[in-house]
Amino acid sequence: MDATPAVRLDGVSKRFADSSAVHRLDLDIEAGHFFSLLGPSGCGKTTSLRMIGGFSDPSEGSVLLAGEDVTALPPNRRNVNTVFQSYALFDHLSVADNVAFGLKRQGVAKAEIRQRVGEMLDLVQLAGLADRRPRTLSGGQRQRVALARALVNRPAVLLLDEPLAALDLKLRRQMQVELKQIQREVGITFVFVTHDQDEALTMSDRIAVMNEGRIEQCGTPEDVYEHPATRFVASFMGTSNLMTGTYRAGEVALEQGPALPVGARTGIADGTAVSVSVRPEKIWLSDFEPGMSMLRGVIRETVYSGPTTTYLIELAPGVTLSVLEQNTARARMEDRWSGGETVEFGWRPEHCLVLA
Amino acid sequence: MALFRPASRTGRRDTTGNRMWVWFMLPGTLWMTGFLIASLVLVAVLAVGTTDDLGNPRFGFDLSGVRALADPAYTEVLARSLGYALLTCAICLLIAYPVAYTIALYGGRYKHALIAAIVVPFFANYLVRMYGWSVVLSDDGPVLRALRAVGLADGSTKILNTGVGVVAGLVYGFVVFMIIPLYAALERLDVSLIEAGRDLYGGPVRTFLYVTLPATRQGAAAGLVLVFLPAMGDFVSAQLMGGPDQIMIGNLIQDKFFQGQNWPLGSALTMLLMLVLLIGMFGYLRRTRKDEAEARR
């Protein structure tokens, strides 16, 4: 396999007059991957995407596409295409002419343009709407036109700037699946910017979680979710029970409450201030196994939401943990608890993360 | 070059393309600078220039043109022009307010058509309109006939060749500049605000004074400036509607350049006119700044 990454950011920074948007970013994106840049708004993910696309000049560092330094090249001379958040369709052109725009710029023969535009409209299921004006289409249809317009050029990399943000939830879920299918079909590297962690988890091969212009963690969805490297990643990806305390000899003494047994950790010196993170679904309320870290608390709240029930358990005054139980067929009725009960709970040591 | 440094950069906007946009801007800017700014500077320079024996302008430094402005003959014209222009502003406000109010609040789906019916003829030929207006206001015209018929005028009442005629001409010429900003302000005004005012203050008059009027003050201020500027510089109305005793500063300027051939004096008068207008503009800007500052608080 070709080891040259499709996209490489090498020490890329972007500073605006009054702020720094991206700080010394190093990033490799493997060819053929569905890669997500995930983070809250203002974290620098869109700025990074714009630097790959050529709409923004890095203040320092370089952008490489397939090993070639393109930092100084304008957007029209980079083999990447973009799906914009606003779709940025050309309202004065028909759907077909929108899609044909890039091919015409390249000087592709008319017959081939017609054929490729037709194929692409089929792929995004817009075959019947070729002659319509973008303004007359629905949001989802406009989104497909934007996708077709970019993909028809067969770019090495497709950049997507929150393309689903403007769609309603149901349509968004449907498009997530479709987008992933299309990506597999065409085999093009997708770089996908989003602030929605569910979207990133379900679609991506790899995710880079960004915060304040830096990459906090880059890895597979499982990696990022199960083994968050930083406190930010742990809290941004899904819900986490985050507690702060001091590490000492295999235990973390919480600021308020008991010491949690976390097992001996190498690389953390005694007396270090740390955060402890346990996912709600990783906490057990019954059927304990040997070797688990066991604790005791009072159920303060139960929140029933169909397939799951969330219990808020007070471990100590001011320290409340959220615990998620699946209401599956195997779950027993007598294993439901109500408010005020004191219960035992526990987790496997590997599910308790200590973040320096 | 300092001029090319970005004045402000906010958000994501990048400066990648600034070079090209400067080229877009340059021809128009150079054209305007070359023709307009240069010519205005020339007026200022010539205001302190002289003329040779044949009446051709000469550059120099001679304050006789500027000093001549103190002549009572000129100060009187200036005062009259100012009076006419301010009176025009006041009358335009009085006419435009009810018209804009009626259309904005009661126009329904004919709103746009009604405003277009006002705006379209106003942007049509100014001269022909003024000429038609002078016929309407003439001694045998429909207005005086109607006034005579209801006993508000007698056989000796005249409108043309009086100050009333000149102001009527200015109002007719420029009232649209008051209607547009007032209409825009009233359009933006939430009708429920007026209804809330009815609840709060009771009578429609009090509602108008405490709710509608303050909310449209900016529109009225903009309208006053938009009417004042052209009214102060107009010379057609005084020519068609007025007599020798009603001339305005515009007529003086025209006279100095076409009949009198005293260009330095004409230029000095032009600068004087600009000065009055700039004072008016400055007053307006200070007023709106203050309003905006109050609105922020």
Added chain:
Amino acid sequence: MTIVKLPSATAPSRPTARNRTRRGRADRKPRILIAVTGLFFALLYLPIAVVALFSFNSKKSLTVFGGFSLRWYRAFVHDDVLISSLGTSLRISLVAMAGSVVLGVALALGLVRCRTRLGSLAGLIMLVPLITPEIVTGVASMLLFKGLGVALSTGTVMLAEITFSISYVTVILRSRVAALNPEVEEAAMDLGATRWQAVRLVTLPALLPAVLASAVLIFALVFDDFVLAYFTTGVDPQPLSVRIYSAIRFGVQPTINAVGTLMLAGSIALIALALFIPRLFGRRGGLDILSGE
């Protein structure tokens, strides 16, 4: 027939006034306001109606209508001086329209997109004609041409009119450019267009309705303008509006009624067209092209 019957010429405005009250808020009809508005419309159209009516007068009088006739229109058509002036005015308007639209559209694009100090300076310069009365612009233009030793002619009128019209075009277009989604231009570049191609293929087509509307408007304004033309024109040929000015000042010539009626009809049609153009493109048309909002 006497002029007293004239108000009937404004009758078409009445049905709308009636509809307005019926469709308005039913609780209280502000009769006084509607009366004032009605009177305003009557007085607004009365002078125009007078000019139009007397252009069809068989007599020479401006107060007594002697019967319908096309006499003054015939006189206008056979008046070589007026016809050549009409040609001159049309030429001036066309050149001023073309010049100011090209310069003004480019300036508007540059002003919105280029956030430099040069941009702010250009924005200020652009506003000067809008706050300067025409007589000042007229005097200044005349002095400039005289100072440069350029003989006043049709050409000098064109130059002066272009200067004055650039601001109008820029004001109208600027808000439209600002309302454009900058990502659309980026999308064009992303798809292989150069910066200039992106402007030509995407931005200008998007602005087309506003550009056309402003062109029509400028044509009408320049054709009607007389102050600037008056100060910058040579002796012969003179623009039509300058001829009308002289005619109005020095004695009544009913031919002017015919010319004036034609000019009014022409400019009303053009301005109405300018308001209507955006609708032809399926956009919200509007007065905003006149107020620049």
